[in-house]
Each structure stands twice: as C-alpha cells, then as structure tokens.
Amino acid sequence: MKDQPPRTTPSRYPKRAHHDAATIYPILDEALFCTMSFVWEGRVRSIPQSIVRVGDAVYFHASVGSHFFRSLAQLDEVCITVMLADDIVVAKTAFEHSINYRSVVVWGKPEVIEDHDEKYAAFKELTEKMVPGSWDYLIPMTDKEMAKTLAIKVPLTEASAKIRQGPPSPHESEREVWTGLIPIKPLRGAAVAGPGAEGIELPLHLRGRRVE
Numbered sequence: 001m002k003d004q005p006p007r008t009t010p011s012r013y014p015k016r017a018h019h020d021a022a023t024i025y026p027i028l029d030e031a032l033f034c035t036m037s038f039v040w041e042g043r044v045r046s047i048p049q050s051i052v053r054v055g056d057a058v059y060f061h062a063s064v065g066s067h068f069f070r071s072l073a074q075l076d077e078v079c080i081t082v083m084l085a086d087d088i089v090v091a092k093t094a095f096e097h098s099i100n101y102r103s104v105v106v107w108g109k110p111e112v113i114e115d116h117d118e119k120y121a122a123f124k125e126l127t128e129k130m131v132p133g134s135w136d137y138l139i140p141m142t143d144k145e146m147a148k149t150l151a152i153k154v155p156l157t158e159a160s161a162k163i164r165q166g167p168p169s170p171h172e173s174e175r176e177v178w179t180g181l182i183p184i185k186p187l188r189g190a191a192v193a194g195p196g197a198e199g200i201e202l203p204l205h206l207r208g209r210r211v212e
C-alpha cells in the first residue's frame, strides 16, 4: 500500500491517518460489517454488507438475484467503509465531544470471483469470522448453494485507516465539568437456541465467545 494517492489522506487530522497493512488489516478483520457505496445510473447507492478479508482483498457475498450485486460486477469503483466505535468522548464542552474510533476506507474495483476454490475459501472465511470454529461443525456447503451465490472481491490496493483514541482534549476553562469516556464496545451475548435446537447440546465453539 505504498505511494498512496492524495485521496486517501484526510484533510482533517491527517496525523490520525494510516496507510499500512499492519494498521488497516486488523480493523477490517474485527469489523463484521461494512457499508459499500457506489454510483449506479447517476445515483449514489450505499448498502450495508458483511465483509471478510482474505489476504490482500476483501470479499462479499449475495444471492445471484441481487440487483445490488449484479450492479457491482459492472462498476469501475466502489468505496467501502468500516468503523469500530470504542468510546464516546465526553468533554467539557459540547463542541469538543468526540468518538474514539478505528475506521477504514477502501477504494477499489469489484471483481466477480469465478474460481471455485477461491469462492469456497471466501465462504469459509466469512463463516468462520461470523461464528468462529463453526465451519467443520456445519453441514458442508453444496455446489448448488455455491451456484446460487455471487461472490465479489475488492483488492486492497488503495485504503486508509483513521484512528482516534484517548481522553478528551484539555480545555482552558477551570470550571469543574466531568469529562471522560463512555465505552461502547459490542458484546456477543449467550447463544439462544432456534426452533428445533432446544434439546441439542450447545457446541463448544458457541460457548462464551465475546466480540473483543
């Protein structure tokens, strides 16, 4: 990700920006979801999606009947954003309130994955990301299911991360006003059995996992 073009440099707080894989990839790996934006027939579209990174690309899946996904295959460029919000930053003034966050913006050309093995691997990685340890426990994926699904990848050649962490900025007023952080980290709750699964022992991989 060297020689970043200027469009991946924020005009506000550029020192908070990073362009290295060592910063960007862990954020992409922690985020379960993203927003994908693009222009289609002259109009801006923005769609929430599940996302998984495998190597130097991010992968997406949808039904072959999805208008959204079929549009993607014809585009020269999409913009993908993920954000992990860590804390609400409570400052002395409303003006200085902020968010501690880690976010990524990716620009790239979507490519339809035709290769069976790459598509299969992307399914596996996404499933393992959503429910770690589950792939080998599940009923194996069939060729029919594969055929019903379109998989798209966007290479990670042009991307930026931006990170804000830490307490509120100091304020010159000596007036006593409480300041600090309100953590907002997401948690995975205890698994709830679906219809027909009430009597089935909860598999090991579903016990006590949290989103860190």
Ligand SMILES: Cc1cc2nc3c(=O)[nH]c(=O)nc-3n(C[C@H](O)[C@H](O)[C@H](O)COP(=O)(O)OP(=O)(O)OC[C@H]3O[C@@H](n4cnc5c(N)ncnc54)[C@H](O)[C@@H]3O)c2cc1C
Pocket: 007, 008, 009, 010, 011, 012, 013, 083, 084, 085, 099, 101, 102, 103, 104, 105, 159, 160, 161, 162
């Ligand atoms: C949870 C959350 C809440 C936020 N709340 C606010 C808010 O209320 N007000 C506010 O002004 N800003 C907020 N931000 C920051 C916001 O995302 C932008 O960084 C900010 O608006 C400055 O944009 P800019 O004009 O510098 O970006 P631009 O100059 O338009 O951006 C140029 C390029 O910089 C990179 N870039 C910019 N922002 C980010 C980012 N967040 N992550 C990764 N790459 C980035 C992208 O590659 C982008 O194409 C928030 C961010 C997060 C994650």
